[in-house]
Amino acid sequence: MPQVSIIIPTYNRATYVTMAIDSVLTQTYTDYEIIVVDDGSTDNTQEVLRPYMDKIHYIFQSNKGVSAARNTGIRAATGEWIAFLDSDDCFHKDKLAIQMNFIRKHNLTICFTGVKVVQIAEVYNKNYSIDEEETETRVFADPFDLILNQETCPKLPTMIIEKSLLVSMGCFDETMKVAEDTKLIYGLALNEKFGYINYPLTIVNRNENRNGLANSCSQTASKYKQYHLQILNDTYKRIPKKNSRNFKRIQSMLGHYLSLDALDQCLLGNYTQARSCAFKSLQMRGHYKSYRRALFVLLLPWLVKYVRNINQNR
Incomplete structure (x- = not known):
């Protein structure tokens, strides 16, 4: 029985999915x-x-979204630990080895790492050398x-988590189209x-042209803000x-997102909802x-409406 199960959800990523798989197959950690x-x-x-079928556990299901795909992978996993990788992302060759060593050393149930963000066309080396003793850990x-630190905010593809803990949290919320990973991470942070x-x-x-499973709704910023607010x-x-x-x-972050929602609702002409969000934002004693x-929404809605009308008439 393997120690770590790496779950790769994919949807119409034939061009990139083998790159993701290859980055796992070249890991220095092999369990x-x-x-x-x-x-x-x-x-x-x-x-x-097809050439990888003897190296992977392949599951095909009808289209249900990324959360359902990840949950399917979790149910099929036999490892004590779970890692996630999107089908157009990659692991550094020492990722699993470094994380598993750190987890055992500190008796952890969850571990995250930093990320390198690239464009898919960018030439990059996923085998750059790492001095583990010089790497900052905490x-x-x-x-x-x-x-709550923008520079270190944890990302799901960097996470290794104990499977039993993930299952006890209820895994991923399949009703959410975006920010489902954020909900899980915030829930874990409470305990x-x-x-x-x-x-x-x-x-x-x-x-910029990325589309498919994990990013199908990323262009709808207002929807993400709604889920984040929730x-x-x-x-x-x-x-x-x-x-x-x-x-x-x-409380301060909630006030921030409520004020953003108030402005959005005002621009959409939903003035009752806008006022409600604005009042709630003021109660949060935020930034x-x-x-x-x-x-601005409460006292100058006419100005917001004026700007909205100008934009519509352009």
Whole structure:
């Protein structure tokens, strides 16, 4: 039975999926299995994967979305640990070895790493050398110190997590079209300590033309903000008030997203909803920019409406 199960969800990524698989097959850590969940691809994904069938566990299912594909992979996994990799991203050759060593050394259940963001056409070397002794590592007893830092905010493709913990959390919310990984990570942060290796052991593609499973809704920024608002609101309700520092930090972020939603709703002409969001934002006692945005919606809606009409008439 393998120690680590690497789950690769894919949808119409025939051009790139073998690159992701190859980055796992060249790992210096070898106690793993690869589970590729094909979420109803209509391109030639099955054909390009045929030479790999003896090296992977391939699962085909009807199109249900990335969360369902990941959950299918989790159910099929036999490893004690789970790692995720999008089908156009790559692992550094030492990723699993470095993370598993760090996990065992500190008795962790979750570990993240840094990322290297590239364009898919960019020529890059996923085998760059790493001095493990010089690599900055840290255990966050308070994971919100990691999550709320824009520079270190953890990304799902960098994570290794104990399978039993992931299952106890209910895995991924299949009703969410975006930000499902953010919801999971925030939920974990309420109860677990996070390990973090501040080195780019995962290479993430962010091509402008990227489309498919994991990014099918990424162009809808307003939808992402709505889901993020939902996640923050849930975290705000669940976080212990005795932890006043994190309570205030989440409260401030919630105020920020509420003020953004207030402005969005005002621009859409939903003035009742806009006022409601603006009032809620003011109650969060957040950053002055959130106050300013909320007051702008409450006191000068006519100006927002004027700008909206100008944009519509262009």
